[in-house]
Amino acid sequence: MADENHKIDRRAFVGGGLRVAGAAGLVGVTGLLAGRKGQAEQYVWQIDPDKCMACRNCETHCVLDESAVKAVQCFLMCGYCDICTGYFLEDYSELNTSAENQLCPTGAIVRTFVEEQAGVRYFEYTIKEEDCIGCGKCVKGCALMNGSLYLQVRHDRCLNCNECAIAIACPSEAFRRVPASRPYLLKKTAQALYEKRANDG
Amino acid sequence: MIRPLLSFFSLILMVILADAATAQELIPIPEFTDHPIKETIHPPGPPAWSEHLDLAALLVGLSLASWFALVKRSRRGLYLLAVVSLAWLGFWREGCVCPIGAIQNVALAVCDPSYAIPAAVVALFALPLVFTLFFGRTFCAGVCPLGALQELVAVRPVKVPVWLEHALGLLAYVYLGAAVLFAAMSTVDEPIFVICRYDPFVAFFRLGGSTNMLIFGGCFLVVGLFVGRPYCRYFCPYGALLGLLSKVSKWHVKIPPDQCVQCRLCEDVCPYGAIREPTVAQPPDQRRQGRRRLAMLILLLPVLVALGAWLGRGLKGPLSRLHPTVRLADRVLLEETGQVADTTDASDAFRKTGRSIEDLGREAIVQTERFGTAGGWLGAWVGLVIGAKLIHLSLRRRRTDYQPDRINCVSCGRCFWYCPNEQARLGLIADSPASSSEP
16 A cells, blocks of 8 residues: 555544634534524614604714714604794794704705695695705604604615714614615604504595 | 594504504504605615626636746736726725625624624635635735735835744734634624725725725825835734635746746835845754754744733733623713713613613623733734744745745736846847857
């Protein structure tokens, strides 16, 4: 058996053994993770609007220059108030759309008259998303009434960082990862309203 | 007249129902005569196929890099590939198709079974490792955008003293241990992913970021002008993993295509200090001394590990401050004892949840203890790394030729062009005086 070609080099043998061990380890970890029941789906970041306290961290902590978080309006929850606490400053001088009365620093909320019923005037409030900076002032204001305005991560903008800078800065643990196929969250109240509407047909 | 009245009542009913569900009073929506209630519009996220495209790009990049480095022996090809991947994975995908960061996701998924890690992330983590097991660190050579950026700026590399090179090289393993540990200690919704937090170049890839990140990355680039690939060599935790696998890889980049002429031109040109020179035979008494030292170091290893573990346990205080619950508990304690007057958003949010302070304190203590254990593991790891390095340094190897150090070599291929035999192979210079005299 002293055949030169079959002589095993000790170094090559150890190297080969370690290589096999490395491969086995890799296959093991991959297999362990693949074998879990889990879904193979991508996760994205989202704000739980019921936990959010509109602290303004979303505006400043996002790695993007203009935050990926914007305010949205859940029209089903909105009261269409004339004196909207999400639109007007607490000490507004007049109920008009001039900037000095507005809570929003960029004037990103559009107020349009809908109709008058029994002497009460109703207005619709829509977020102009390209102007919204995600400061959440309107969210805080609206929370005094129906809370139909709330903050959401906009997935056309979000980079989906592995360690979301806002999630770390979030004081109320409102950020969480959600499956990419259902990337937006509703308030529980809104959820109930939608279910109610679906049941009513 | 009846209809609106009825619908008004149904609205009231609806509000009461919703009220029961969420205990929040709503001002009812009026029934508009001619105005539909709008739907909230949500922009869709990136399409599902985009992650498959990224993986495909990674696979193609790894294959090309391995082919250029091992078969084609083309520095130019590797350089071009690095530029392309810098543009694609770096600037276009904004540096977040990142196997380096995926270490943390894998570590978290292994420790926290509730985190269903996406298959794409596992593949992202494993693919370069598998390639390295066969071809050496070709991922670093032409695919990794962080490596590519540093490869491009390394214009005046100086030689780092050997002792410093060895010492700094340990940092990457320590960083790897710390990153794995923090990832494993965190939760999926509140990750402590230090690799991502201190990614030096992501601010450049995004063309914007905080001032601190830009300065941090800028420092790496400026240092990178004179010290080749500072992040890859001294910090990259994935590079540490790849180096270990590259050590036992099936194939690896060769400097001369066939025979080494011992001209040491390659060693001069390697900007990463990754080429080892031929060894000289030792006299017997030195060999005996070397063996004794090796035996001592092997005995020292468990001592170092134990010492590290003991020191690491003492770090539980500062380490646990990384955990949000511990920070919150500290803050609330300060507020409750009147040491600070104002409250923070976090403590406000905590009080709104109605959780008791005792409960929070208990959880913080549990977390602090966990970090104590983790600190022990980290210390033991550091001890192991130092001990293993000392043993590795005192192992004698026999080399007759100039060879790449398999752990440190990133397969960049700079040495190819400087090898006279390679030049001869390419037909750029004549093979030998005899052959040059032929017509």
